[in-house]
Amino acid sequence: MYNLIMKSLILVLSISILCLNPFGFYVLASEQVNEEDGFEVSDEILAIVGDIDYGEYLSSECTTCHHAQGLDEGIPSITGWPIESFVWALHSYKSGARNHPIMEMITQRLSNEEIASLAIFFESINN
Amino acid sequence: MKLNRRNFISASAGIAATMSSPIVFGASRPKVVVIGGGAGGATAARYIAKDSKGAIDVTLVEPTRSYYTCFFSNLYLGGFRDFDSIGHSYGKLASDFGINVVHDWAVDVDSSGKTVSLAGGGTLNYDKLILSPGIDFVDNSVPGWDLSSQNKMPHSYKAGSQTQLLNAQIENMRQGGTYCMVAPPNPYRCPPGPYERVSMVAHKLKKINPSAKILILEPKPKFSKQGLFEEGWNKHYAGMIEMIGPEMGGKGVEVRPASMEVIVDGESEKVDVCNVIPAMKAGKIAELAGVTDGNWAPTIAHTMQSRKNSDIHILGDAAAQGDMPKSGFSANSQAKVCAMAVRGELTDSKVFPAKFSNTCWSLVDTNDGIKVGASYEATDEKIAKVSGFVSKTGEDASVRKATYEESLGWYAGITSDMFG
Numbered sequence: 276m277y278n279l280i281m282k283s284l285i286l287v288l289s290i291s292i293l294c295l296n297p298f299g300f301y302v303l304a305s306e307q308v309n310e311e312d313g314f315e316v317s318d319e320i321l322a323i324v325g326d327i328d329y330g331e332y333l334s335s336e337c338t339t340c341h342h343a344q345g346l347d348e349g350i351p352s353i354t355g356w357p358i359e360s361f362v363w364a365l366h367s368y369k370s371g372a373r374n375h376p377i378m379e380m381i382t383q384r385l386s387n388e389e390i391a392s393l394a395i396f397f398e399s400i401n402n
Numbered sequence: 403m404k405l406n407r408r409n410f411i412s413a414s415a416g417i418a419a420t421m422s423s424p425i426v427f428g429a430s431r432p433k434v435v436v437i438g439g440g441a442g443g444a445t446a447a448r449y450i451a452k453d454s455k456g457a458i459d460v461t462l463v464e465p466t467r468s469y470y471t472c473f474f475s476n477l478y479l480g481g482f483r484d485f486d487s488i489g490h491s492y493g494k495l496a497s498d499f500g501i502n503v504v505h506d507w508a509v510d511v512d513s514s515g516k517t518v519s520l521a522g523g524g525t526l527n528y529d530k531l532i533l534s535p536g537i538d539f540v541d542n543s544v545p546g547w548d549l550s551s552q553n554k555m556p557h558s559y560k561a562g563s564q565t566q567l568l569n570a571q572i573e574n575m576r577q578g579g580t581y582c583m584v585a586p587p588n589p590y591r592c593p594p595g596p597y598e599r600v601s602m603v604a605h606k607l608k609k610i611n612p613s614a615k616i617l618i619l620e621p622k623p624k625f626s627k628q629g630l631f632e633e634g635w636n637k638h639y640a641g642m643i644e645m646i647g648p649e650m651g652g653k654g655v656e657v658r659p660a661s662m663e664v665i666v667d668g669e670s671e672k673v674d675v676c677n678v679i680p681a682m683k684a685g686k687i688a689e690l691a692g693v694t695d696g697n698w699a700p701t702i703a704h705t706m707q708s709r710k711n712s713d714i715h716i717l718g719d720a721a722a723q724g725d726m727p728k729s730g731f732s733a734n735s736q737a738k739v740c741a742m743a744v745r746g747e748l749t750d751s752k753v754f755p756a757k758f759s760n761t762c763w764s765l766v767d768t769n770d771g772i773k774v775g776a777s778y779e780a781t782d783e784k785i786a787k788v789s790g791f792v793s794k795t796g797e798d799a800s801v802r803k804a805t806y807e808e809s810l811g812w813y814a815g816i817t818s819d820m821f822g
C-alpha cells in the first residue's frame with residue numbers, strides 16, 4: 276500500500292525536480308529503473324520520529340557530496356524532501372533494493388532512528 | 403555635564419563597549435586557532451563557527467588568498483576545467499561565519515604557552531589548536547631534485563602556480579616529445595592522483611601532440627585503481643604510455659634538472675617535461691608544533707587529537723590516522739569529527755560517535771569516470787576501514803558517464819562545505 280503512495284510521491288517529486296532542473300530528474304529517474312517494484316517500508320519504521328539535532332550532525336556526512344543549498348548538478352538534491360520519501364529512499368538503498376555503491380555503503384550503517392533523524396533535518400531545509 | 407573633547411572620547415568608548423558586548427560574549431569566549439585553510443582546516447573552521455553559533459572564537463591562518471584545489475587540478479590539465487573554476491576565496495568564511503581569516507604563515511607553536519607565532523610578527527593565543535597544513539616534500543627523496551628545481555621540474559602536487567606551470571610546459575612541449583612522471587612512494591596524498599594526471603595529460607597530448615610519449619617511473623609495485631587505469635590507457639591512449647616499475651629501475655630514480663635528464667637504473671634519458679612528485683611528509687608546522695613521529699602526526703581516531711598533545715588536533719594529509727587515504731574527502735570527513743569533539747570540550751555541546759567516509763573519483767577520458775570509496779569507524783588504535791567498493795573493469799559507458807557526472811556534483815558539494 277505504502278509502496279503505491281510512494282510511487283505517486285516520487286512521481287510528484289520527480290516532476291517538481293524536472294521543472295527545476297532536467298538533470299536532477301535524469302539522475303532520479305535512472306535510479307528508479309533499478310528499484311525493485313514492491314519495495315516497502317514497514318509502518319513501524321515510518322512511525323519513528325527523528326531527532327533533528329542528531330540529524331543535523333549526521334547530515335555532515337551527506338553534504339560532502341549532496342550540496343547543502345540544494346544544487347543538483349551530477350548528484351541529486353536531498354533538501355526539502357517529504358520525510359516519508361526520504362525515509363523510503365534511504366531504506367531502499369539500505370536493503371539493496373535500489374543500487375548505488377556509495378549510497379548502499381552509507382545507509383548500511385545508518386540505524387532506522389538515524390534515517391528518521393536525517394529525514395526530519397533535511398525536510399527542514401528549504402532552499 | 404559639559405561635553406568637552408575628553409569626556410566625549412570616554413563616553414564613546416563606553417558606547418563602543420556596550421554595543422560590542424553582545425557580539426563578543428565577554429572576553430572569555432574559548433579560542434580555536436586553525437592552521438591551514440584547505441580541505442581539513444577550512445571545513446573544521448566553518449563547522450566550529452557555524453555550529454557553535456558565535457560561542458567559540460575561530461581564527462583561520464592561511465597564507466594564500468585564493469585556495470586552488472588539488473582535486474580537479476588534473477581536470478584542468480586535461481582541459482576539462484578552467485583554472486579559475488578550481489580557485490576559492492575565504493570571503494564567506496569571514497562574512498557569513500564570523501571567522502577571523504588571517505592571511506599569514508604560522509611559523510611556530512609554543513604548546514606550553516598555547517600560542518602560535520605568525521611570519522608577519524603577530525601572536526595568537528589558543529585553547530585548542532587545529533593543524534591541517536597538508537604536505538611538504540621529504541628532502542632528497544629524488545636525488546638531484548629540490549625546491550630550487552621546481553620550475554624546471556614541477557611537482558604540481560600543491561595546486562596553484564605549479565599547476566599552471568606544468569600545464570604550460572605540456573602545451574609547449576615539442577611534437578613527439580616525452581612527458582615523464584617520477585611517481586611518489588607511499589604514503590602520499592591522493593593515491594589515484596598521479597594516474598589520473600597521466601590520463602589527463604594523455605588526453606591533452608592526444609589532441610595537440612599525438613606522437614608524444616608518456617613515461618612513468620614507478621617506485622611502487624602496485625597503485626590505486628591500477629587495473630582500471632591500465633584498462634583505460636589501453637582503450638583510449640594505446641601505445642602512448644610506458645611504465646617502468648620498481649624492479650626495472652623505477653625506484654631510486656635520479657634527476658638532473660639543468661639538462662632535463664632522468665637516470666634510470668644507471669642509464670640517462672633525456673625528457674622534455676619532467677613532473678617530479680617527491681616523497682611526502684606532514685606540513686612543516688606539525689613538526690615545529692612537536693606533534694610528529696617520523697614523517698606524520700599520529701592522532702586519536704575518536705577526536706582527531708594528537709597523541710602527543712591533547713590541545714592540538716591534526717587533520718587531513720598531515721595525520722597518521724590509520725586506514726583512510728590522504729584525500730580531500732577524508733580531510734573533510736575528519737574535520738567534522740574534530741569540530742564536534744572540539745565543541746564538546748569547549749562548550750559542552752553533545753558529542754556523537756565518530757564516523758568517517760571517503761570516495762575518490764578519477765577521470766580517465768571524456769565521460770569515463772571511475773571511483774573507489776570506503777566507510778570507516780574510530781577504534782582506540784586507529785581509523786579502521788569498515789567496508790568499501792571500487793568501480794569495475796569493463797563497466798558500461800553509461801555507468802562511467804554517471805560516475806563522472808557524480809564527481810562534478812561532489813566537487814560542488816565539498817567546496818561549498820569547505821567555504822560556505
Ligand SMILES: Cc1cc2nc3c(=O)[nH]c(=O)nc-3n(C[C@H](O)[C@H](O)[C@H](O)COP(=O)(O)OP(=O)(O)OC[C@H]3O[C@@H](n4cnc5c(N)ncnc54)[C@H](O)[C@@H]3O)c2cc1C
Pocket residue numbers: 437438439440441442443463464465466469471472473474475476506507508509534535536537558559560591592595596599685686687717718719720728729730731732733761762763
Ligand atoms: C593532483 C591531485 C589530485 C587530487 N585529487 C583529489 C580528489 O579527486 N579527491 C580528493 O578527495 N582529494 C584529492 N586530492 C588530495 C587532496 O588535495 C588533499 O588530500 C587535501 O587537500 C588534504 O587536505 P589538507 O587540509 O590536509 O591539506 P591542504 O588542502 O593542502 O591544505 C593545507 C593548507 O595549509 C596551508 N598551510 C601549510 N602550512 C601552513 C602554515 N605554516 N601556516 C599557515 N598555513 C599553512 C597551505 O597553504 C594550504 O592551503 C588530490 C591531490 C592532488 C595533488
